[in-house]
Amino acid sequence: MNEASNFFTSKLKDALGWARKFSIFQYPFVTACCGMEYMSTAASHYDIDRFGAGFPRFSPRQSDVLFVVGTISQKMAPVLKTVHDQMCDPKWVVAFGVCTCTGGFYDNYATVMGIDTIIPVDIYIPGCPPRPENVIDGLMKLQDKIQKGEQSRTLYDPNTKIGRPAEVQGAYTVEGHIKHIESRSS
Amino acid sequence: MTQTRSMLLNVGPSHPAMHGVIRMIMELDGEKIKNVEIEIGYLHRCFEKMCETVMYAQCFPYTDRLNYVSPLINNVGFALTVEKLLGIDIPERAKYIRVIMSEISRVTDHLTCIGASAMELGAMSVFLYMIKAREFLYELVEEITGARLTISYVRIGGVKADLTEGFVDKAFKKIADVRKVLIETDELLTRNRIFFDRLKGIGKISAQDAMDYGMTGPFLRSTGINYDVRKASPYLVYDRLDFEVPLGSTGDNLDRYFVRMAEMEQSLRIVEQCFQQMPEGPVSADLTGAVVPAADMVDSAKRGKTEGLIEEEVDLDPTLQGSTRKYHDAINARRKDVVLPAKENTYGNIEGLMNHFKLVMYGHGIRPPAGEVYLPVEGANGELGFYIVSDGRDNPWRVRVRPPCFPIMAGLHKCLVGDMMADLVPTFGSVNMIAGELDH
Amino acid sequence: MTDNISVPKPAGLLTPLQRIQEKFPALIKETHAFRGDETAVIQAAGLAEVAAFLKESPELDFNFLMDLSAVDYLFYAGGRIQKEFRFEVVYHFYSLKFNHRIRIKVPLDEKNPEVDSLTGLWSAANWYEREVWDMFGIRFKGHPNLKRILMYEEFQGHPLRKDYPYNKRQPLIGPKT
Numbered sequence: 001m002n003e004a005s006n007f008f009t010s011k012l013k014d015a016l017g018w019a020r021k022f023s024i025f026q027y028p029f030v031t032a033c034c035g036m037e038y039m040s041t042a043a044s045h046y047d048i049d050r051f052g053a054g055f056p057r058f059s060p061r062q063s064d065v066l067f068v069v070g071t072i073s074q075k076m077a078p079v080l081k082t083v084h085d086q087m088c089d090p091k092w093v094v095a096f097g098v099c100t101c102t103g104g105f106y107d108n109y110a111t112v113m114g115i116d117t118i119i120p121v122d123i124y125i126p127g128c129p130p131r132p133e134n135v136i137d138g139l140m141k142l143q144d145k146i147q148k149g150e151q152s153r154t155l156y157d158p159n160t161k162i163g164r165p166a167e168v169q170g171a172y173t174v175e176g177h178i179k180h181i182e183s184r185s186s
Numbered sequence: 187m188t189q190t191r192s193m194l195l196n197v198g199p200s201h202p203a204m205h206g207v208i209r210m211i212m213e214l215d216g217e218k219i220k221n222v223e224i225e226i227g228y229l230h231r232c233f234e235k236m237c238e239t240v241m242y243a244q245c246f247p248y249t250d251r252l253n254y255v256s257p258l259i260n261n262v263g264f265a266l267t268v269e270k271l272l273g274i275d276i277p278e279r280a281k282y283i284r285v286i287m288s289e290i291s292r293v294t295d296h297l298t299c300i301g302a303s304a305m306e307l308g309a310m311s312v313f314l315y316m317i318k319a320r321e322f323l324y325e326l327v328e329e330i331t332g333a334r335l336t337i338s339y340v341r342i343g344g345v346k347a348d349l350t351e352g353f354v355d356k357a358f359k360k361i362a363d364v365r366k367v368l369i370e371t372d373e374l375l376t377r378n379r380i381f382f383d384r385l386k387g388i389g390k391i392s393a394q395d396a397m398d399y400g401m402t403g404p405f406l407r408s409t410g411i412n413y414d415v416r417k418a419s420p421y422l423v424y425d426r427l428d429f430e431v432p433l434g435s436t437g438d439n440l441d442r443y444f445v446r447m448a449e450m451e452q453s454l455r456i457v458e459q460c461f462q463q464m465p466e467g468p469v470s471a472d473l474t475g476a477v478v479p480a481a482d483m484v485d486s487a488k489r490g491k492t493e494g495l496i497e498e499e500v501d502l503d504p505t506l507q508g509s510t511r512k513y514h515d516a517i518n519a520r521r522k523d524v525v526l527p528a529k530e531n532t533y534g535n536i537e538g539l540m541n542h543f544k545l546v547m548y549g550h551g552i553r554p555p556a557g558e559v560y561l562p563v564e565g566a567n568g569e570l571g572f573y574i575v576s577d578g579r580d581n582p583w584r585v586r587v588r589p590p591c592f593p594i595m596a597g598l599h600k601c602l603v604g605d606m607m608a609d610l611v612p613t614f615g616s617v618n619m620i621a622g623e624l625d626h
Numbered sequence: 627m628t629d630n631i632s633v634p635k636p637a638g639l640l641t642p643l644q645r646i647q648e649k650f651p652a653l654i655k656e657t658h659a660f661r662g663d664e665t666a667v668i669q670a671a672g673l674a675e676v677a678a679f680l681k682e683s684p685e686l687d688f689n690f691l692m693d694l695s696a697v698d699y700l701f702y703a704g705g706r707i708q709k710e711f712r713f714e715v716v717y718h719f720y721s722l723k724f725n726h727r728i729r730i731k732v733p734l735d736e737k738n739p740e741v742d743s744l745t746g747l748w749s750a751a752n753w754y755e756r757e758v759w760d761m762f763g764i765r766f767k768g769h770p771n772l773k774r775i776l777m778y779e780e781f782q783g784h785p786l787r788k789d790y791p792y793n794k795r796q797p798l799i800g801p802k803t
Binding site (some may be wrong): 226227230235236238239270271395397399400402411413418419559560562569571573577578583584586595596597 | 725775
């Protein structure tokens, strides 16, 4: 009896995952150049409609995947957080383009060095801008996550320095570099 | 006791219009717009400050991302400004290649603008057709530069690589395909009752206001003023090419749509003329018949067996296609203090290696004389100007970009006031605001 | 000299630089035409007069204010070239009718950088001057709405000045680095 109900719940979960992954309602938070590649991916050549993701919902209340496309500046960061908070669970976040992953080559006073310092991120799609094939690869990885019902996210951990700008890692000076190597080996 | 107050509506930074991040705070009286306040700066990526921290040649990726729908025009503008500062001239073939790539970029910009604004009005198929045409052009750009969007193709003193074999035929075929798409779009939109009514008479601006605000480009030409930088101060080879500058008359959205459609046709004409007028390509000096693999050449050079290496033809990596010794002098100026040597020379002999070293290492590099220059080029939105101040060292002292859509956005409230709320969408779409350029 | 960027000038007529040199000899500090760009450096007090003359004079008719920006000359050329003033506000003008250009530079002191606003003559100056205030901290007397345009209001400092480090972030939300 228990096994039968487990069998049914797991099949139900699979079916739910299958339904969710092929009906993605994304909110394209488009800011910069990656938006052009997002448009190319959404159009006929590299269709994402065949994945069921063809209908962008321009309201956070109605969408479940937040595609953050393009550089997020410090002025835009509170807006991004508000939009993310307005979305209902279950929600996933895709960091599209290297400016959203780690800040890109815009290490300056006005850019957020990676949106995972503000909101939790599920999938990182690097590239400047990423080719549409890369985007579809990232989308398929997202679909695997949705199928399993996972929401394993990364969020900025102030205790770790992995992936943060180099001056935080202290790896630019010789002493800093030696310290960095010694701390890793100990 | 009834009171009438106007409503404040915030069209926030993140909104469905495909053009970029901008915030418009509108004061509405029912459906009519009484006043608009526009807030920009949501994509300020510090182009000017970043350019001060790197060398001249390293500024090109930053310039790509200014107007990211027509990146080659920004590249060409920056390169021309630095060349004016240095006082050098580039070979004819490089000039023609730069013109071809600029015009292809202009077409992609107008395609994106019209496609996105048509989609916002509900014509989804037009968007798909325009993006399809844009993909054809991206394939051409990718063939030459290696990337679709952010290409960093132009170098100071020339371009990175020459055109590939058979490019001309491919280009003519793709241009014919793009023309077919333009005809289809014309059939779908121009006599479409809904499109016409939504654009006619909306977003009007008078010629006097447009000049007062410093607007240039299709926005100004739609009011009837004939100002195009390519005709007024011709740069590269535009004075030898035969093209028209389409003008509107009333300065409303419909005229801007017509001006952009006509400009695309003129740009394609320019590209075809360039292919016919371009001087012949690679200079085959006295090369012996054999082709040597690159690794063998580097090995024999390192061992000191450099006799005859200058004449041998070397088989290099595909990513260096078009920039090898055979093509190098046709597309780059003959200035060793500005232009990197061909890769065979860098690895094959000590003079090339030293030349490369002197241009690339920190503390060396291109050193223009101390002074300042301003050079305008015709961007897709208007006059794109670069103002560079040099102090004689290897980093630029100040790089200022004059974004063409900055004054247009400054004067946008004149176009919007008096229209209805739903007219915001086509008017804003016809501005073709690119946030990367507006906020530099 | 590059030949591909030359504009043919009618011989015998005075250029814009010569015209303002003969009209305002006291206000002009120096002039040059490096690489063909005519430039005049004038005193800050005389900007309003010169700008009005440029716009209204029928032989000059500069109806376009193409660009308005500023340059900070702190540590110029590593200290080898000494500049008298720290800031310079740079104006680029263009005339549609005669197709000529001119650049006007106004040097300003670092203690109290202030200059007249040109919003009365060209409406384009409005946003350009806001940007110069935002990036350099130069005030414009008579500007209707001088507030930050590219950065947010909580930002302290003026980023394009040479003493502001390029990667000093002041985040609104999120961690400090």
